[in-house]
Amino acid sequence: MSVTVVSHPLVQHKLTIMRMKETSTASFRRLLKEISLLLCYEVTRDLDLTTTMIETPMQPMESPILDGKKLVFASILRAGNGLLEGMLDLVPAARVAHIGLYRDHKTLQPVEYYFKAPEDIVNRLIIVVDPMLATGNSAVEAITKLKERGASNIRFLCLLAAPEGIKHFAEVHPDVPIYTAAIDEKLNEDGYIVPGLGDAGDRMYGTK
Structure with missing residues (x-):
């Protein structure tokens, strides 16, 4: 199991501003797009x-060029789209998959409501994106x-991860490496990452 924490100073600086409760929806959305470029790198x-x-x-x-089939970015809806936007700016030719999951707030289990992916994903590198790896249930x-x-060549990219989510993820998908900007302290009793940054989807879209 591989976990990479992206410690680049710009990543950490932008993440700090995103954590602040006074950061506006517009600023949060802009920062998420900016940080996604750096994480995608x-x-x-x-x-x-x-x-x-x-x-x-x-x-x-004779000059270097990417080898093999185009990448697939797989966004876990809805919050994953915040990372997806910036990543597509960096790799505009990438294919895109959308996986619709929401977390049942009573059971904390994922409920699938949508799945759409390119047909030929077998031989492609797939980068699954979701801002938060909390319980790990949705990512798993x-x-x-x-x-x-x-699909067999898969990587998972998130903004924040909790130790509990990493543990669960590793138990089910030990072959899939995790890339994150930070590993926070723990989950609270409601399954949210603390200190965290709140609900990424709500902060991105101003729905709470």
Whole structure:
């Protein structure tokens, strides 16, 4: 099981501002897009490269280019779309999957209501995105659904993670590496990450 904490100073600075309760919906949304660019840079750091012949204004040269099929970004709705937007700015050719899950606030279990992914995901790298890895139930369920459809090369990217969520995730999907900006202290009795930043979806869309 691999967990990478992205400790880049800009990531940590932006995350601190996002945590502040006085940060507005507009600022939160902008910061999430900005931080997603930086996180995407880290999660794609070791992509395979090949070379191709090109011509610069000066002369021909052999130059590096991404190898293999295009990436798939899989967003766990609805909050995952906040990370997705910035990542698509960085990798505009990526394919996109949407996985609709919401957490039952009584049982804390995920309930699926939507799944749409490219047909040929078997041989593609899939980066699953959701701002919070709290109980881990939604992320585990989303990746289970992708594996059922043949996906095997999967990474999970989040903004914040709780130790409980990491433990649960690792038990079910030990082959899937986690990338996060921070590992917080714990979950509270309601299943929210503390100190955390509140409900990412509500803060992003101003719904609470």
